[in-house]
Amino acid sequence: MTADTSSRTSPLTAWADRLADLAPALTAVERPFLTQLTVRVSDPEAVVAMGEALGVAFPAAPCTFTRGGGPFGDVEVLWLGPDEFLVVARSELDLRVPVEDALRAALGPARGAVVDTSAQRTTVALSGPHVRDVLAHGCAVDLHPSAAPTGTCVQTLLARAGVIIQVVDAEADMFTVLVRSSFAEYLAAWLSDACVEYRAALS
C-alpha cells in the first residue's frame, strides 16, 4: 500500500525560507520525500536485471551515477561502493513499495539486499555561480569540472556531515547533496553561514 503523503514532514521544512534567501549567491532547495533504496549486489546478471527493471543501467564506474527513465519515471542509480548502490526515484509519488518489489524480483536468488532508506536522507539541490566556492569551504573533493564532470557522485564530508554529492550538470553548476536527515539542519546552517561573504559581495 502507499503511505499517506499529507502527514509527512521533511528535515528542512523549517529551513525553506532561509535557504531561499541565499539566492542569488546560492540556489538551495530541498527535494524531500524521494524514494530511495539501498541496494547491495555484485552478481553481474542481477545488476543488469535490476537496471532493466528500472530502465537505467547501474553505474559501472566508481564514483559516478546514472540516470534514466522507465516504469518508475526518472530514476538515478548512485554508485556508493563496489557492491553498493543507492536507487533514487525522482517522482513525487511514493514508489517505495513498487520499486523495492521490482528490485527484489530482479535480484532473484542472487546474493544481495534491497533496503528502503527513503527517510534516511534528504536531498538538497544546489546551483548557482558560487556553488563550487561554497562547497570548497567544507569539501575536500576536487569539484572542478575537469575533475568532477557531470555524472560524478562521491561520498565525502561536507563540513562535519557525511554527504553524497552528485554533479548533476557540471557546466550549469548544478549539484545534488544527499545528507542524513539528522544532519540536515546542521548542514543548512553551515550552508547559510558559508554564503555570508558571497551574499555580501552581491549586495
Add this chain to the structure above:
Amino acid sequence: MSATFRLPTGGLIDRDTALRFTFNGRSMTGHPGDTLASALLANGVHAIGTSVRYGRPRGIVAAGSEDPTSLVQIERPFPEPMLTATTVELHDGLVAYGLPGQGRLADEPDPARYDAKHVHCDVLVVGAGPAGLVAALTAARGGGRVVVVDEQDRAGGALLGTREYLGERLSQEWVADIVAELRGTPGVLVLDRTTAFGVYQDGFVLALQRRTDHLGFDAPADAARQRVWRIRARQTVLATGAHERPVVFADNDRPGIMLAGSARTFLHRYGVLPGTRAVVFTTNDSAYRAAIDLARAGLDVATVVDARPAAPSVLAARCSARGIEVRAGHVVTGTEGDARVTGVRIAPLPGADGTPETVDCDTLLVSGGWNPVVHLFSQARGMLRYDSGLGAFVPGEELPTVRVAGSATGALDLTSCLRQGRAAGLAAALAAGFAPVDEDELPVSGERTDEQPGTVMWRVPGEPRKGAPDTRFVDFQRDATVSDVLRATDAGLRSLEHVKRYTTIGTAHDQGKTSGMITAGLVAEELGVELSEQRPTTFRPPYTPVSFAALAGRDRGELHDPVRVTAQHPWHVARGALFEDVGQWKRPWYFPLPGEDMDTAVLRECRAAREGVALMDASTLGKIDLQGRDVGSFLDMLYTNKMSSLKVGRIRYGVMCGVDGMVIDDGTVIRLAEDRFLVTTTTGNAATVLDWMEEWLQTEWPHLDVYATSVTEHWATFPLVGPRARDVLAGIAPDLDVSNGAFGFMEWRDTVLDVGAGVPARVCRISFSGELAYEINVTAWHGLAVWEALMAAGERYGITPYGTETMHVLRAEKGYPIVGQETDATVTPQDLGMSWAVSKKKADFIGKRSFARAENTRPDRKQLVGLLPVDPQVRLPEGAQVVGTDRLPDPPVPMLGHVTSSYRSAALERTFALAVVRSGRERLGETLYVPVGDDLVPVTVTESVLYDKEGARRDG
C-alpha cells in the same frame, strides 16, 4: 612628529595618504604600503620592546617574517599578541605596544570570521619572487591549474628590496607584467598575503591568507579575516627565497643593529633610511651593494668591515668613490649604547693589519651570508645537505613531486634564479601531464654576480670578560647566548635536536630562522665535527605562527559540532523539553511543566509511565537492517546468546561483547523474515556497531551472505509505556489485535495507523521499563504526525511525554544496565548478572574464549548490585566510591566499587542506586559506605532489580 627618516622619494608606498597610528602611546604617521616596522623606522623608532629573560632593549633586525625581535601587542582594532612589527601592515588607527617577550590574549570574544577553503591544482608555486614567478608562468602557459601563494602584499620577493634592471626594464615592471598575465590566465589562482606554513604528504599544503588585516577598522565584518587554504597539488615548486644570516658578537642585540639586506629592503620598498651614520659588517659581497645603495640614498656609511682577508676590488672601489672606507680582515667585536647602538668596536683579525677602534654610529648593518629557506622542503621529507661555501643547508635531493628553485637552492644571483624557475616550472608541468608552450627568452639581470666567495663565520672570536654576563646572543627571542650553546655541548649533548631543547634556541615565534644555522655551526665547531655529517633539526609546521582562531575557522558556536535532531525535535522544543547530548544527538532529557524542577518533572513522568501512559522519542537508537542467508549464524557469532533460533515475528534481547569478553553494546534483534533481521543498538554506538559488523564481514567472514545497512534515520521510534499503553495503541491502530493473547511480549506486528490516510507502522512489544510497552516505528517522514496522533489518542489517559532521565530511572528500578553507564569496557555480562544471556550451547561467539580466563572467573569481580541508602532521602552522587568500613582507614583506602546510577524513585518512594561492587552478589544485605563530602553514607546492598521482581506488570 614628522617622519624624519623617510626619503622624499622612492618606495612602494602611497605618499598621498597619511595613516595615523599609535605605538607605545606615541602618535605617528605612515603610509599605505608600510609595515608597522617601516613606519616606525621612518619615525626614527628602533627600540620596540625588551627581551624576555634579561629585559634588554630590542629593535628590528629583519624586514620580514624572519625577524626575531620586533614583537608587538596589537590593541586596536582587536587585541592580538606576539605579532612581529615587520609583518603587520599599517592601517589607520592601529594601536600597538612593544612587548617584553610575551603578550596577552584578548579577554573578549573575537568578532572576526575565519574560514577555510580547499583548492586543487596541477602545480603549486610557493613564493612569487623572480624564480617563483617564472615557474608559475611556465606552468600556467602549459594550461594546467596553477596556484601561486606569496607571503607579501605584492609579488616580487627579493626584487622588492632592490632596485634592479632586468634587461632594459626595472624589475618591478617585469614583475607586474607576469602577475597580470597570471591573473588573466583561466585556471590560475594568485594569492598574496598568503603564507604556505605546512607541507604534508601527497601534495597537501596548508597556507594562511590574511585577507582583511590590512584594512584595519574598515575590514568588512562578513568577510573572513583569515583563511586557511587547504591546497592539494600534484606538483609543488618551492621558490621560498633565502634569509640573511647574522654574525654573533658581543652586544649584537642593540636596537639599530640590523641585517644589511633588510636595511636595503627598508630603503627600496618603503623609502626609509635606518639611521644617519652606519657601519657595515660583512662576510660576503652582498652587504657592499646594500652599503652603496644606502649611501647613494643619503646614509652616511662610515665603514665596511669585511671579515675576509681581502675586499672585492670592484665593490671596494665603488665604496671608496662614495667615501666609504673598507677594512678587510676586520671584525666587529662589540657595540656601545643602550636603547640604540651608539658605537661599534672594530678590530683586525689575527694576521691582518690595523688597530682596534671604536666608530661612532647609530646603525650597524650585518651580513653573515644567506640561508636558503628550506623549511617547506624539509617538511616535505626532503633531505638537506650542508653547503660549506654558503655555510648553510640546501636541498640535498630531488623529490618526485616537490621541486626547489631560486635562492632557496642556494643560488645567489638573479639570472640563476630565473633559469631555475623556468626549469622547475617546466618539469612540474610535464610531470603533471602538461606540455608547456615555447617560452620567451628570460631577461638578463643587470646586477653583477659576486666577485669573490663569502667566508663562513658563525661568531666573532673572543670571550666575554670574566664574570661579566655573555651578551653574544644567538637566539634573541629566547635570550640564548653562545655560552648557553657551549653549556649544552659541555653537558655532553651532541645532537642538534638535544641542544635545541636544552637551550630552547629555535623554539620561539620565529622558529630559529636567524639562529638555527648559527647554532648548528657553533655546535659543530665546538665538537670539532663536520657540519656535513651533522643532521639539521627537523623543520616542522607552521613556518610562521598561525592563530588558533584561524585553525578553528567556522567550526565555532552552533557549527562547532553537528547537532543531530529527530523529526520530532520541533515538538519537543515547543513543549519546553530540556535536552541531553548523547553523542551528537540532542535527546529530550525531561519535559518540565511550568514551575517544575528536574526532580519534580522526572517523578511525575515516572509516575505516568508506571500508573498511566507515557511516550518517549527513542528515534536516535541505532538500527541496522541485515539481509542474507547467513544473518542468523552471523548474529550467533556477534551476540552472546543465540539468535538463529529466533522465529519470524519475534524479538530477542541481545548482548554483544568484544573479543575480550567485555560488554560493548546491547539491544533488540527482530526477525523480519528467514533471511532478514533488524537489530537495534544504543544511540551512541550505532556507527561503532555497524563498523564492528563490517569489520568481521569484510576481514574474517567474507564468505557469509550478510549485508548490513544502517536504517537509523529512516525510522522514527516511540516507546509507548504504561498500563494504559494498550488502550492508546488500540485507538490509533484499529486493524491491530492488541490483546495479550494475539500480540504477546517480544513479538512484532506490521499494521497501518489511523493517521492521515494511513501510515504503515511496525509495532514491537518490548519494554525497557518493566511496564506494558509498545515500540512504534514509522518512517521519519511520518514521525511528527504519528507522535502528535499518539499524544492526541492518549490525551484522555493523561499521556505524558518523557525524556532520557525518566527512561533511566524506570530501567534502573528494574536493574537493566545501560551500556556506557553501568559498563566501562571492564564489565562482562556475568558481572551484570546476565549469565542468562550468555549461551552455554553455542560452539563459538565473539568473547566466549575470554569468559574462561582466570581473571573473568574471579569471585571478587565487581558485580552489579542495588544500593539503598539507609536514609531514604539521601541520593548518592554517581561515580562515588563504595568502601567497606564506617570509618576511613589511612590511605590507601580499599575501594570496593563505585556508584554507576543513582535516582529518586516515585515507585519505590525513596532514593536508590546501582553500583558495581566487588563480590557484590555475595554481599546482599550487607551495609557498605559511600564517602560523600566529609560523610560516610551507610547503604544496604540489594539485588539490582528493585521493582516488580516477579515481572507482573509486563502484560498490563
